[in-house]
Amino acid sequence: VGEGGQHGDGAAGVGVAGGANGVPYVKVMTDEQLETLRKQIAIYASICEQLVEMHKTLTAQQDLAGVRLGNLYCDSLVNSGHKITARQRWTPTPVQLQILERIFNQGNGTPSKQKIKEITSELSQHGQISETNVYNWFQNRRARSKRKQQNSAPNNAESEADTEVESRSPKEEKTNSEMFQSQQNQAPRAEDLCFQSPEISSELHFVDSQTTKVESMFPSDGRNE
Amino acid sequence: VGEGGQHGDGAAGVGVAGGANGVPYVKVMTDEQLETLRKQIAIYASICEQLVEMHKTLTAQQDLAGVRLGNLYCDSLVNSGHKITARQRWTPTPVQLQILERIFNQGNGTPSKQKIKEITSELSQHGQISETNVYNWFQNRRARSKRKQQNSAPNNAESEADTEVESRSPKEEKTNSEMFQSQQNQAPRAEDLCFQSPEISSELHFVDSQTTKVESMFPSDGRNE
DNA sequence: GTATTATGAATGAACG
DNA sequence: CGTTCATTCATAATAC
Numbered sequence: 001v002g003e004g005g006q007h008g009d010g011a012a013g014v015g016v017a018g019g020a021n022g023v024p025y026v027k028v029m030t031d032e033q034l035e036t037l038r039k040q041i042a043i044y045a046s047i048c049e050q051l052v053e054m055h056k057t058l059t060a061q062q063d064l065a066g067v068r069l070g071n072l073y074c075d076s077l078v079n080s081g082h083k084i085t086a087r088q089r090w091t092p093t094p095v096q097l098q099i100l101e102r103i104f105n106q107g108n109g110t111p112s113k114q115k116i117k118e119i120t121s122e123l124s125q126h127g128q129i130s131e132t133n134v135y136n137w138f139q140n141r142r143a144r145s146k147r148k149q150q151n152s153a154p155n156n157a158e159s160e161a162d163t164e165v166e167s168r169s170p171k172e173e174k175t176n177s178e179m180f181q182s183q184q185n186q187a188p189r190a191e192d193l194c195f196q197s198p199e200i201s202s203e204l205h206f207v208d209s210q211t212t213k214v215e216s217m218f219p220s221d222g223r224n225e
Numbered sequence: 226v227g228e229g230g231q232h233g234d235g236a237a238g239v240g241v242a243g244g245a246n247g248v249p250y251v252k253v254m255t256d257e258q259l260e261t262l263r264k265q266i267a268i269y270a271s272i273c274e275q276l277v278e279m280h281k282t283l284t285a286q287q288d289l290a291g292v293r294l295g296n297l298y299c300d301s302l303v304n305s306g307h308k309i310t311a312r313q314r315w316t317p318t319p320v321q322l323q324i325l326e327r328i329f330n331q332g333n334g335t336p337s338k339q340k341i342k343e344i345t346s347e348l349s350q351h352g353q354i355s356e357t358n359v360y361n362w363f364q365n366r367r368a369r370s371k372r373k374q375q376n377s378a379p380n381n382a383e384s385e386a387d388t389e390v391e392s393r394s395p396k397e398e399k400t401n402s403e404m405f406q407s408q409q410n411q412a413p414r415a416e417d418l419c420f421q422s423p424e425i426s427s428e429l430h431f432v433d434s435q436t437t438k439v440e441s442m443f444p445s446d447g448r449n450e
Numbered sequence: 451g452t453a454t455t456a457t458g459a460a461t462g463a464a465c466g
Numbered sequence: 467c468g469t470t471c472a473t474t475c476a477t478a479a480t481a482c
Contacts, residue, residue, distance in 0.1 A: 089458050089477060110470090136459055143472065144457085314462055314473065361463060368468060369461090 090133045095126040100134070104141055111138040315358045320351040325359070329366055336363055 092100065103111075103119060111119070111134070120131045317325065324347065333340060341359050348354045 091458080091478065113469095133458080137457095139471085140458065142470095146471090316462080316474090358462080362461095364467075365462065371468085 090129065092129070092133075092137070093127040096123045096129060099123060099126070100137055100141075104138065111135070315354065317348075317354070317358075317362070318352045321348045321354065324348060324351070325362055325366075329363065336360065 099122065100119075116131050116134050116138075120129060120134050123129045123134065325344070328344060341356050341363075345354060345356045345359050348359065
């Protein structure tokens with residue numbers, strides 16, 4: 001568990017996730033298993049999406065009798081599905097962040113795997129973490145620094161406060177804006193499923209009540225109010 | 226379909242899934258969350274089934290003038306059904322991914338140049354792809370698996386939570402995720418869901434059975450060969 | 451509550 | 467083949 005997966009839970013701190021709320025939920029799957037499940041769902045979402053699209057195409061051409069897809073409303077049974085997909089990605093604690101920054105500034109040449117292990121061990125003393133987290137952190141950190149350099153160097157590196165303003169990638173001419181990349185729904189996301197069919201409405205209603213209260217059973221809210 | 230309600234295990238089914246081996250896996254969700262996930266999958270299966278039925282009904286009514294649902298743009302809409310933001314990086318469609326996974330698990334992982342060509346040809350039916358893409362994919366896939374193996378095999382003893390006391394052989398990373406995926410490629414194959422094959426229902430049923438007894442496919446013992 | 455930003459994670463491609 | 471880079475995606479954090 002860990003590497004290939006993500007947000008390596010490390011099996012530690014079982015109850016820490018929701019502990020603040022007094023809801024230390026237990027773990028019934030490994031992160032890998034969870035991810036796999038998630039992927040399965042994504043595949044089904046994709047399939048459903050395709051089916052829906054084709055149906056719409058069909059119904060658009062001729063108002064076929066019997067089945068009408070016209071009144072599709074995006075209530076979406078999986079509207080709250082994102083809760084299911086809720087993956088608590090690792091968030092470094094301030095202490096961990098400081099240590100990471102320090103190491104990064106030290107000999108940030110190549111965080112070899114051995115180094116990663118050491119760092120992970122050290123950071124484990126300050127909170128939940130896994131080697132994958134450390135590895136990713138360094139990768140991201142490096143990439144970000146590099147990007148900043150490229151962003152300010154080629155054009156004008158002066159008063160231009162290019163915090164994250166996309167100017168121009170020196171190698172690609174069609175590179176889009178990076179700030180535009182924020183949310184671009186293109187992947188088969190379950191949330192995008194929008195359709196309604198009388199035949200399946202019963203099924204949907206069945207879960208509707210279930211999914212509606214999913215939120216309440218996921219104490220993943222960071223802030224308590 | 227659309228059931229998945231027989232999850233009587235409740236919170237008690239925490240570690241029992243792994244059998245009497247002694248809780249070989251960690252837990253990342255509560256039983257309620259797991260149940261909800263199961264239901265989500267069941268719903269998707271149900272929806273797919275319903276849609277397929279509807280589609281068959283439609284196609285049965287008339288031969289459909291312009292829309293031929295044989296095998297054409299089933300996957301295209303997922304991938305290209307979006308922006309002109311032509312991505313320079315190849316992104317496998319779900320269909321392609323499934324095929325690749327299947328081939329990878331088949332054992333044909335041997336990167337034969339000839340094999341690559343064949344695979345590329347097959348995948349070309351489901352979207353733009355090149356031999357390089359296939360080659361890279363297999364390389365990455367292999368490296369990734371190996372990395373996972375390296376990470377999970379040597380050190381399985383975690384600090385606080387249940388430790389890895391499974392009798393699993395550390396030689397192969399045939400963990401749950403792997404076996405999971407091998408099962409995956411049997412079920413949600415978008416390519417098969419092109420609304421002409423009655424087998425789809427059975428395919429979906431597969432999931433149903435799976436979801437109702439998720440615990441049986443989670444045991445880490447699985448099949449490591 | 452919604453929109454935006456920051457950043458952890460995933461992955462195709464490239465480097466050695 | 468193994469490792470690293472670059473890009474993209476998803477989500478926690480945050481601003482509005």
